[in-house]
Amino acid sequence: MTPVLLDYARLLLRRNEDMNLTGADTVEEIVSRHILDSLAVERFLPRGGRVVDVGSGAGFPGLPLAAAMPDTEFTLLDAREKRVAFLEEACAELGIKNALCVCGRAEELALLPDWRESFDAAVSRAVARLNTLSELCVPLVKQGGVFVAMKGADCAGEAAEAAFALRRLGAPEYSVESYEADGIAYAAVVAKKSEMTPEGFPRRFSKIKKNPLQE
Numbered sequence: 001m002t003p004v005l006l007d008y009a010r011l012l013l014r015r016n017e018d019m020n021l022t023g024a025d026t027v028e029e030i031v032s033r034h035i036l037d038s039l040a041v042e043r044f045l046p047r048g049g050r051v052v053d054v055g056s057g058a059g060f061p062g063l064p065l066a067a068a069m070p071d072t073e074f075t076l077l078d079a080r081e082k083r084v085a086f087l088e089e090a091c092a093e094l095g096i097k098n099a100l101c102v103c104g105r106a107e108e109l110a111l112l113p114d115w116r117e118s119f120d121a122a123v124s125r126a127v128a129r130l131n132t133l134s135e136l137c138v139p140l141v142k143q144g145g146v147f148v149a150m151k152g153a154d155c156a157g158e159a160a161e162a163a164f165a166l167r168r169l170g171a172p173e174y175s176v177e178s179y180e181a182d183g184i185a186y187a188a189v190v191a192k193k194s195e196m197t198p199e200g201f202p203r204r205f206s207k208i209k210k211n212p213l214q215e
């Protein structure tokens with residue numbers, strides 16, 4: 001573990017007292033459950049491009065990935081201002097220069113020309129069920145890019161449930177990739193975006209939530 005990421009774990013614990021950032025109580029727990037899980041998905045991401053972490057919260061997985069991949073530009077996106085204020089403070093204190101912290105909603109930003117289909121990859125952890133999450137993330141990814149959804153080890157059913165949504169949004173091919181971090185089993189759904197997202201997507205969040213895309 002690099003000293004920067006240990007400093008990040010300490011900062012999270014310090015700020016947790018007034019900001020409720022994590023359920024973890026110790027540096028070891030943050031490293032084991034959050035930082036190592038975040039770092040493990042580096043293998044699914046392209047190097048050297050732009051990656052958006054949708055719903056970054058206190059910075060997982062985007063902040064540890066930004067520290068580990070200095071040649072890649074990260075956008076840490078979250079809908080909550082307080083989370084984004086923490087992310088800005090953390091990047092400044094830790095000297096992380098390749099991360100931009102943005103407050104906003106993914107499905108609204110994806111309608112703006114500067115954001116739509118502009119990232120080489122989108123990654124996301126613990127934000128929504130995959131059939132909903134796909135509509136928040138896939139429209140942000142370029143054709144030829146990748147969407148990586150971090151899930152529990154048993155996510156094959158959730159992935160199958162989202163297959164129609166992924167196809168409709170332009171990412172018809174996906175695989176479920178098992179991985180381990182600090183002895184804990186996880187899986188990531190890795191979807192290739194091979195077609196453009198049709199106009200009309202993403203829909204408003206209330207619609208996405210009420211009627212996730214399905215056959």
Ligand code: SAM
Pocket residue numbers: 054055056057058059060061077078079080083104105106107124125126127136205
């Ligand atoms: N990814 C982090 C992690 O694994 O610890 C945070 C997970 S937290 C449970 C979910 C985060 O997603 C919240 O901080 C919330 O504000 C953010 N979020 C939910 N929907 C969003 C949206 N449509 N656009 C941007 N952020 C969103």
